[in-house]
Amino acid sequence: MFPKKPSPKPRGVPLDDLEAALAPTTLKATRKGDALIVVNDNLTTRVEVEAPDNPDAGDAVISAIVTIKTQLPSQLAALTGKPGFANMINRMATLGAVTEESGQFYIGSRLTVYEGENAWDVQFGLILFTIIAAADTMLGAMRRTFSSEPPRKSEPSSWTEQDFRFAQEQLSRICVCTPGGLSLTAEFGLRSGELSAAVGDRHTALWQMMADQPHPEMGSGLFCLLNMPQTFEDENKLSSVLAELNRMEMKGHDLPPHFGAWCVGGRQNNPAYVAFLPNALHSSRGIALNMSIWAMNRAQIADAMLRTL
Known part of the structure; x- marks a missing residue:
């Protein structure tokens, strides 16, 4: 047989x-x-x-x-x-x-x-x-x-101001969103009625996409960063939380696509999610907007998990 x-x-x-x-x-x-x-x-x-x-x-x-x-x-x-x-x-x-x-x-x-x-x-x-x-x-x-090797030399990013303007036009319907040349910044409210840290809201996640931050090995592309508002003064506790978030991302559930990693955020004591898209993925139409929608959903899911800690 x-x-x-x-x-x-x-x-x-x-x-x-x-x-x-x-x-x-x-x-x-x-x-x-x-x-x-x-x-x-x-x-x-x-x-x-x-x-x-x-x-x-x-x-x-x-x-x-x-x-x-x-x-x-x-x-x-x-x-x-x-x-x-x-x-x-x-x-x-x-x-x-x-x-x-x-x-x-x-x-x-x-x-x-x-x-x-x-x-x-x-x-x-x-x-x-x-x-x-x-x-x-x-x-x-x-x-x-x-x-201590220098970063890999590469061509400029394939993402342009037009890509960020398009993403901003779509995202501005659902959140506070600001383009800035080869970058975009948005805030995702994690509680009802909260929109922006600029007006004193404490429960918002900060989303950034940047085309002028090359990866040391991959070179140029699109750098994506989602900073969560929660902080952990205990370094071991933060490491445990990040490990659990990365394990959660691999589960067979109704979750946004996981192509990145949870790591220590910009405050050095908060969780953040990073991803980097190579220039070759620029041809996938609307991928920057997709990454943003996934980040918004990811922030809500992570916030729900972090509230239980």
Whole structure:
């Protein structure tokens, strides 16, 4: 009896197209059931399609959960287990977070897919570049930091003032939002009636997108930063909270796409979510606006979790 061939598109997720897109690269991709296994030198990335724990998402139905996990080499994993080390690495994140589960460390990302959703123009590129670059760019940035190497030279960012004006026009309907050349700043109210810290509101999350802040390893692109208002004077407590937030992002629930990392924020004692999109993803129309909507939803979910602490 011949072994059953893997479905080219398990639960509608085009793993076959991802495999084909990786074929011209130096990465080696193979299928194993509903997973795509990608080997890059000493790193192995597993892209897995699973059924949701609960498909009911209110007015939508979840059809699949896609997780992208790159196991860290054992020596680096041992360092990552030291207090504060994972937080430091995650500040250099691009499209994935160093995450710990049951004593194992990996760089993880997740996508929740909904029935009838037509978003592969954005989602496919995010998954592809996560496979190609999320682990390498984070580890490369860490190497540059430790060895005092200069940042990688790169061309200017593909994001322009027009991109930020478009995002501002859409976001200004639902929140306080200000463009500023190659950047955008918005505030997301986390309590009823609260809009902006400028008028004394204390429960708002600060969202920033910047095209003039290159990544030390990936180069130019779009830097995204979500600062939460909660603060923790105990450094160990903050590290524990950040680890739990990154674990939560990998769960099979009704959550915004997770292509970034929770880390220490701008106040040095608050949680923040960072992400960095390479220039190649600029061609995904409206991705900056998508990142903003996801950040707004992420802030609400994280706030609900942080309120319980």
